[in-house]
Amino acid sequence: MTTLAGLSSRPRLTERAVVALVAALVLLLFGLTGCSRRTVPVAQQGDPDVVPGLIDVGFEGFSEEHHALATSLGEVVQDERLEDDPVDDVDDPEELVVLRVDPAREAETLAVLRARPDVHFAEPVVRVRRLWQPDDPDFAKQWHLKAVGAPAAWDTTRGAGVTVAILDTGIAPVDDLDAERIVAGHNFLTGGADARDDHGHGTHVAGTVAQSTGNGVGVAGMAPLARLMPLKVLSADGSGTSADIADAIRWAADHGARVLNLSLGGGSRSANMANAVAYARRKGCVVVCAAGNSGSRGVSYPAAYRGALAVSAVGPQGRLAPYSSFGPEVRIAAPGGDKSQGEEAGVLQETIDPNDPGGKGVYRWFQGTSMATPHVAGAAALVASLGVTDPGAIERLLASAATRPQARDEEAMDERYGAGLLDAAGAVRTATLWWTVWRIALAAIGAFIALFHARKLGHMRARSGAPIGLWPALVLGAGGLALLAPVGVARVSGLSLLALPLPALPEHFLGPAGTSFVASIAAYGAWSAVVPLALALIARVATPLRGIASGLAFAQAGVLLHAALFRTVYLPWLPALLVPFWLLAGSFIAWWVGRAVLQPESIR
């Protein structure tokens, strides 16, 4: 009879509510994404966000006179009396009043208030901005970081856990680079481990990727918590050989770099270097290369190789810089500066004076496609830190988020800008908000089907609900907390991990899969149904955990299915084409485990 009741049953209210919630989230994010396809305004970003006509006043002591004065000057929005100041430990009582006045009379009102001896302070109210603004004193001059949306991306991630190899003139240990984030490198000219910069170019490029940010010193970088791997392939005169560059590409791929930055190039093909780029791609690396500075059609090598991500350069207005090479191989454009518009239209980072390589760091505006490249490498590191490990997925994310310039001649635009201007914030938003909604939706659909199926076969009573804890476990297990990422959880140390899907956690701690046996095995285990299976066996004994185990299994099924559909995961040893099949198999097993937990007697 239960079976007949199950056949005629309709989905329960809670399940319909979950499906409706997921659908609402999808629609909401469709809307959000639609509104977000634009470049970040550059000029307004660094300005304080003053609310016109709103004044904050602190009066000394309590008095009716204060209120009367405030009322005579404007509308009192808030009136609060403080017995003492708990922060400064001052015992003086203070009356805090927020006053709304005619914006045209704001300056005059401020002057009247400030002239009174019983006013501690009177100041315009400044809107608290959502974006984390670093306190690096010259950050305001870095138009190029704001143009690619770096500050908005930093609310979610700052690139922790990702290593970016800088194949260049080396990296000098300047003050505004965190020495602890510079990992062991290699000098391919001398054969030693000392890869210090004797030119200045490599240090500048490294700064764009990961300059210390929020440290009250100098300037900022795209992915400030990423690690830098210095690989010296260019000598003090800025030249190198294809053999050294090819060796360095392989070395970086074998030593844990996830992103390779090659702000260098030449005009001739080298089979050795082309093979090295292909090797790094197969090992899960994004190889970001400068398009070249010829100012004409013709992308230099290695940027022009298949598997490389060729970057052209734009100036502050987002137009192709006059020196930038272009061509069909260009995949994306980023700020490289255009100093024909003035010195400050260059890219500002800390470097060393080439005439005094051992001296103190200096802050310089450089221009070149070499400067555009590390913006993209930094953005790739930000995305990779969110658990997107397949290089193709990182490139597709950056391309899909890029802002395409308006143009009549589409082909000419493709050759100059590729997919468009880099938007790091957009890419990060997709990898967190969008993809989390996908994961939750896929997991919820799986759970819904399983519940329906269980009732239909009479394994559950038609009128009984999902086991306690199933839906919360499903949402959390599918990475629901990542939806909070844009609120700024990444600013809190450790909480940035919440934006990661659960299977991405082992690599965050053990290093990229493929660089060690343990990390590779852990990645295979994490991107499979092993964890849901283990939880299901536990829940078999601890039956109150059935709902949670089932929810987590459906969550894993959704996460794995999403990874298979969007091809987001790199796994070593398997050809890239087979990885989605591994994930699909894991997804099905996880779903089956979740379904079986709903019917505990089937797990024997």
Add this chain to the structure above:
Amino acid sequence: MSAFRGRVEKRDLEGGIFQLVADDGKRYTLVGSTSGLQAGAEVEIDGEVEAGGGFGLGMAGPQLRVKKVRKV
């Protein structure tokens, strides 16, 4: 070793690179013994164009490895 005659240019690219605009109109990025080069100077350079144009950070034309510079 070949001799190249032309005018030295300092271009504000990649932090600053020296180039030779040769009398035949070709443009070379100068590497090697470039200390003492002055922008605008008419020079004759003994050196070799690197095989395939070479690799470097300039990316703005073939690299000419300078051995010796004479002002003319």
